Amino acid sequence: MSRKVTDKVVDNRGTRHVKTIIVGSGFAGLGLAIRLSEQGRGDFLVLERGSDVGGTWRDNTYPGAACDVPSHLYSYSFAPNPNWSRSFSKQGEIQSYIRGVAERYHVLDRHVFDCDVTSIRWNDDDARWEIGSSKGDFTADTVVSAVGALCEPALPDIKGINDFEGEIFHSARWNHEVDLTGKRVAVIGTGASSIQIVPAIADQVAALDVYQRTAPWLLPRLDRPYLLPERLAFKHLPIVQKLSRSAIYAIRETQVVGLAKFPPLMKAFEAISRTKLQVEIRDPELRKKVTPNYRIGCKRMLISNEYYPALDRDNVDVVTDPIAEVKAGSIVTKDGTEREIDALIVATGFHVTDSPTYNVVVGKDGRTLAEVFDEGGQQGYKGSTIANFPNMFFLLGPNVGLGHTSMVFMIESQINYISDALATVDKLGLRTVEVREDAQRAYNIDLKKKMDKTVWNTGGCASWYMDKHGNNTTLWPDFTFEFRRLTKHFDVSAYDTTTAEADLKVVAAQ
Numbered sequence: 001m002s003r004k005v006t007d008k009v010v011d012n013r014g015t016r017h018v019k020t021i022i023v024g025s026g027f028a029g030l031g032l033a034i035r036l037s038e039q040g041r042g043d044f045l046v047l048e049r050g051s052d053v054g055g056t057w058r059d060n061t062y063p064g065a066a067c068d069v070p071s072h073l074y075s076y077s078f079a080p081n082p083n084w085s086r087s088f089s090k091q092g093e094i095q096s097y098i099r100g101v102a103e104r105y106h107v108l109d110r111h112v113f114d115c116d117v118t119s120i121r122w123n124d125d126d127a128r129w130e131i132g133s134s135k136g137d138f139t140a141d142t143v144v145s146a147v148g149a150l151c152e153p154a155l156p157d158i159k160g161i162n163d164f165e166g167e168i169f170h171s172a173r174w175n176h177e178v179d180l181t182g183k184r185v186a187v188i189g190t191g192a193s194s195i196q197i198v199p200a201i202a203d204q205v206a207a208l209d210v211y212q213r214t215a216p217w218l219l220p221r222l223d224r225p226y227l228l229p230e231r232l233a234f235k236h237l238p239i240v241q242k243l244s245r246s247a248i249y250a251i252r253e254t255q256v257v258g259l260a261k262f263p264p265l266m267k268a269f270e271a272i273s274r275t276k277l278q279v280e281i282r283d284p285e286l287r288k289k290v291t292p293n294y295r296i297g298c299k300r301m302l303i304s305n306e307y308y309p310a311l312d313r314d315n316v317d318v319v320t321d322p323i324a325e326v327k328a329g330s331i332v333t334k335d336g337t338e339r340e341i342d343a344l345i346v347a348t349g350f351h352v353t354d355s356p357t358y359n360v361v362v363g364k365d366g367r368t369l370a371e372v373f374d375e376g377g378q379q380g381y382k383g384s385t386i387a388n389f390p391n392m393f394f395l396l397g398p399n400v401g402l403g404h405t406s407m408v409f410m411i412e413s414q415i416n417y418i419s420d421a422l423a424t425v426d427k428l429g430l431r432t433v434e435v436r437e438d439a440q441r442a443y444n445i446d447l448k449k450k451m452d453k454t455v456w457n458t459g460g461c462a463s464w465y466m467d468k469h470g471n472n473t474t475l476w477p478d479f480t481f482e483f484r485r486l487t488k489h490f491d492v493s494a495y496d497t498t499t500a501e502a503d504l505k506v507v508a509a510q
Helices: 002-013 028-036 091-104 194-201 229-236 238-254 255-261 263-280 284-289 307-311 369-376 407-428 437-452 480-486 500-510
Strands: 015-023 044-047 117-124 127-133 136-145 167-170 184-188 207-211 316-319 322-325 328-332 338-340 342-348 393-394 428-435 495-499
Touching: 015 028, 015 127, 028 044, 028 091, 028 407, 117 136, 136 407, 194 207, 194 307, 229 238, 238 255, 255 263, 263 307, 342 428, 369 500, 407 428, 407 480, 428 437
Parallel strands: 015 044, 015 136, 136 393, 167 342, 184 207, 184 342, 207 316
Antiparallel strands: 117 127, 127 136, 322 328, 328 338, 428 495
């Protein structure tokens, strides 16, 4: 069935029931769809608001967009790509890889694209989820949220920003119809997207103002094109690529010791970063501006060989004074300086701990996911389930994020857990599964103990890792192989369960 036929079938019928609905088709949702298909579970749909698979790699097409995890590690373990052109892949190549995997595993006909999910509500009487969307209504026995953390752009709350009359767009919604050549441009933000955008446009624009609230720590980007002999070896000797992936994984995993176990070890990375700063920024005043005032690793460590040299250009200015307001054609900082601009690029990241998508999901007691998180903090169990939301699983849920290595590893760990959960439900004839509150509480107490000594909590910075309660609900504070161990099998003993047979007995007794 083609994608077009799938969409037509969905549009032309009333409420459609499927056993499992996956929301989102980035690396996570697509990976689970492939696993379900490989297990012979054909009764599922993937609802994707975009027009293609890929998630963040489909959406982020800004100049210079690339990955900061080596190519061989930033790919599915079951679908190695011997054709990577370089050690750190660019956006277009990653998106092509994801699309190619979807085609190779024949799951595109299980997708409904351009489908914006507007509500996900639990019906306790029927023990199923009711899903509203722009492509009609659905019901499902199980819902899996594969909505990534980097999907909802965060716009700054700045006076007058909506009154700006020039070109304005978020980095994740880049307007390719706008020609920045010769224009006066401002970039707000100095995070992972900004450090790629600034070098990509610096020699094109007439003037570039980079508004910095917090200076990032930068490390060298050890990026290079793969040589032909290497590419031939990857293609014809799969063991070579496998060994390369394993070596990259092992090297990256050693960073956890400094990040989460013994933060003083991060001083070695700080020394590298300070040396890089000293060599690449000639102007002492500028160097002082872009020197971080917190410990390395507290915020996401970034890699670039081009950012500092771009800041050192004559047509680039780093502005550290806070923005007071945006006018029709300028930005005014709190010191009273007004800088005229033609275009404004907002590179201020995403709603990670306060995603608007949390308002869409309504649990068994009538509270939304946003309300549950607001009252008790953003907590889950193994990043995969949340009390009050039976028969619902989360890919990339609370405390699954990483700052040092590939998220694909964590995604595949969760896929193991969730696919085993679905198999357990079938095997035991379960009607509902919901993580017990005491199990979730105990899990989070242990997480917090581990988190308290990490550099993310002790490094003296404010980061998007933290929720409004001051808790780091984003990152995993341990080795990733430990998370793989914890999610190898579905531990049904940590869950409250009901069976269809038990429910029938209750009805009969009434």
